Amino acid sequence: MSLFTTLKKTSAPSALALALVFSSPLALAFVEEVTAVFRPDPSNPMSNKFKNTTPEGGVCAWHPPAIPKCRALNIFGIRNTGFSASSSGPILANPTDPRQGAYFKVPSEWRDLQVTHVGTGEVETVQMRIAGVGARWNLPRPPGVSAFMTAETPGWSTYWYGAPEPCQPINYLAAGNNFALFFWIVPEGAGACSVKNGTEIPWFTYTHLEYAYELKTPNPLTMNTGEYRGSLTYSMGPGGDFDFGDIMKPGDTVATFNFTLSVEHQLKVDIPPGGNRIELLPQGGWQAWLNAGRRPDRLYRDQTFRLSASSRFKMQMECSLVIGNTCGLRNGNGDEVPLQVAVSLPYGLQDGHDQAVNKRPLRLDGSGTELFQPLQYVNDRPAILHFEVDRANVSQMLEHPGTTYSGVVTVIWDSQV
Incomplete structure (x- = not known):
């Protein structure tokens, strides 16, 4: 996938x-x-x-x-x-x-x-x-x-x-x-x-x-x-x-x-080389499914990036395929499944309710990610984007072996809050 x-x-x-x-x-x-x-x-x-x-x-x-x-x-x-x-x-x-x-x-x-x-x-x-x-x-x-x-x-x-x-x-x-x-x-x-x-x-x-x-x-x-x-x-x-x-x-x-x-604020996001191409895999890879027919609980990828921020910012998401309030993946036959996207931010950044940001869902309406604010200048710290297809939808995907599901997700860090 x-x-x-x-x-x-x-x-x-x-x-x-x-x-x-x-x-x-x-x-x-x-x-x-x-x-x-x-x-x-x-x-x-x-x-x-x-x-x-x-x-x-x-x-x-x-x-x-x-x-x-x-x-x-x-x-x-x-x-x-x-x-x-x-x-x-x-x-x-x-x-x-x-x-x-x-x-x-x-x-x-x-x-x-x-x-x-x-x-x-x-x-x-x-x-x-x-x-x-x-x-x-x-x-x-x-x-x-x-x-x-x-x-x-x-x-x-x-x-x-x-x-x-x-x-x-x-x-x-x-x-x-x-x-x-x-x-x-x-x-x-x-x-x-x-x-x-x-x-x-x-x-x-x-x-x-x-x-x-x-x-x-x-x-x-x-x-x-x-x-x-x-x-x-x-x-x-x-x-x-x-x-x-x-x-x-x-x-x-x-x-x-x-x-x-x-x-003079700074908001800088560094994605590692190749980090814009995400491959979703089961825990431990596909061997358990190929060798023993064991269905994976989920398909996922945690993509690390580096973040520097001294100002308030928000995060938004855009999709090539919209399913409800999130993005979706589609195969060549037109079969679709929803994709869950979330973000974890380093210590020193919190939301508008002074809460830490750990696997915070990204939604198309922006709810929950409309304000992140620094307690201090966060300089070149690791953060994570989480991509996941859950168990129920993995089962649906496995009904179409040999096909590839794909989609485009645009993640936006915006300092204009």
């Missing part, structure tokens, strides 16, 4: 990249671009995370002692040299209200934003928070940087190099006589961090803003191939999300993050 199968895969390599772009025609805007990508890594299949590919800047990228701490905290730094803020008047010595001096409050709590697949309308949720803040500040000399010496601090740099609570130090400071660059870690949900000056400062400016952000992205293994886009907008200025106190007035009034997420 022979069976010819056509095995095909309908999946384009898919991609997940994350890009942040923003602009506003009605308000001054703080503009950044952030990109990240998910691409399955055969060398590390358990890592199912996005990789941030934004050109990094500032302390987290350029200051070697800070780099491992930023990586450990899973934060990513950006230095925006287009940002500026200026004092609206002098900063009085020893202000009783921290909002009247060097004051920094950023949106360190998690914010949700929805991203929508540009093709299907599928919606996912991304979370973002600001996890670090820094700047370059400038002031006249005199008083120079010594303006930040107070009775409580032995040196002007104590809190700029360290960090005032609730911020945390990364131990970075670069300074001259009349300027300094600093950076602090901002814990989740922290309030404002401020530094008091002991001498009046006639004017004060920030000529860049540095920040670190942290992202929580969806599970890419459950997302479709393609791009997802969405926006998150922060206010900037006194009382805003980015708040620099009542004296410092930023040139920007809005910070809008426009996300574009893209996923």
Whole structure:
């Protein structure tokens, strides 16, 4: 008995990249671009995370002692040299209200934003928070940087190099006589961090803003191939999300993050040479029937193939001969019998009900194989297609000795779920 199968895969390599772009025609805007990508890594299949590919800047990228701490905290730094803020008047010595001096409050709590697949309308949720803040500040000399010496601090740099609570130090400071660059870690949900000056400062400016952000992205293994886009907008200025106190007035009034997420999935099926020609045989071959007339219980073939998958997919079947909800075989006299086809998938792949896939029947209506999803990236693992004619139908075939039953089965792996 022979069976010819056509095995095909309908999946384009898919991609997940994350890009942040923003602009506003009605308000001054703080503009950044952030990109990240998910691409399955055969060398590390358990890592199912996005990789941030934004050109990094500032302390987290350029200051070697800070780099491992930023990586450990899973934060990513950006230095925006287009940002500026200026004092609206002098900063009085020893202000009783921290909002009247060097004051920094950023949106360190998690914010949700929805991203929508540009093709299907599928919606996912991304979370973002600001996890670090820094700047370059400038002031006249005199008083120079010594303006930040107070009775409580032995040196002007104590809190700029360290960090005032609730911020945390990364131990970075670069300074001259009349300027300094600093950076602090901002814990989740922290309030404002401020530094008091002991001498009046006639004017004060920030000529860049540095920040670190942290992202929580969806599970890419459950997302479709393609791009997802969405926006998150922060206010900037006194009382805003980015708040620099009542004296410092930023040139920007809005910070809008426009996300574009893209996923690069892999769905690859490798059939061994000759694996598309299936010969159905009894257990142990035909000798028991030829020598002793013992009827076989079934005719079958288990065809192994190799599978790599990082995305959801479904399996479908098409037939040259349809019998009910499955395929059939026919001999030259027109006698027909149904053929049962099933699939077993490796560990790491499950169905839509979180069940393992073991000899799952393939049916023409697609029921039972409409969704398979990875728990992890499955890389080049063995799977099996099962082909079988059962006992009752084998008996029918044996009534026509000397004939050959054949048919064509097309098995489809489709990532467009």
